[in-house]
Amino acid sequence: MAVSEDFPVGLRVMVVDDDPVCLLILQRMLHQCRYRVTTCSCATQAYTMLRERQDTFDLVISDVYMPDMDGFRLLELIGLELDLPVIMMSANGETSLVMKGITHGACDYLLKPVRIEELRNIWQHVVRKKGTFDFNRDNCSIDWDSNKTLVEVQSEDHGSRKRKGNIELSDAMIEDANSLKKARVVWSSELHKKFVNAVNQLGIDKAVPKSIMEIMRIQGLTRENVASHLQVVDGSWKCEDKRRIRDEQMHLIMQREHEGIGFPTTHC
């Protein structure tokens, strides 16, 4: 299950929520996004864990309402002692609540039910906070549940894929500290290669966005993404064709001229 190129695989996320169902759903979605997930059903325990194992988490997502500790309290503690971006989450979208989250230092506020699209880009918060994110630490994701037993080990087979050690910090990523920009698809040569393969596999006439997208099997890549790319690539292909045809015609004309059977041409 691949995400678009240059996606920071392996971000270590701690999810805190007293509702086990939410926890599970969140875990699944985050996992789909290729994050490493640690789930915790009680805030005090989460806090202990975060403190004990500093530098083993990159990001915290915490529910607001929890029996043992208010999510805002957890947010406060983390802000005080640890240097981690925290995302607050609740079913209640009251502006006062959201405001409270932000003023207490949350870097984002997610409304339940959380959609996976909202999770895909949360790594940008980590980049913002730390300046960079090394997502090449290792290539296996380990999930833990709150009592520290190993739940699942997922080994990824990335074949020969090579990646840069860090993502670069573009101006676009630094500006606007509050709302996350959608991660734009980058048509790297790798990705473009897959695109071309798909098109060839389909044949020119059947190469429509949906089919191309399905053949490429890149997670997170939408039909629109492909359509947009197709539009420009198709355009340049047509240009190439025109140029080729023009060159061929030119060649023919010159040939005829040389044989003296061409049209009378002006030589100036």
Added chain:
DNA sequence: CGGCGAATAT
């Protein structure tokens, strides 16, 4: 309705 391609926006 979904999906396409073209036009338009960012």
Added chain:
DNA sequence: AATATTCGCC
């Protein structure tokens, strides 16, 4: 310039 979004049309 590259990618996303919108729009009108099958």
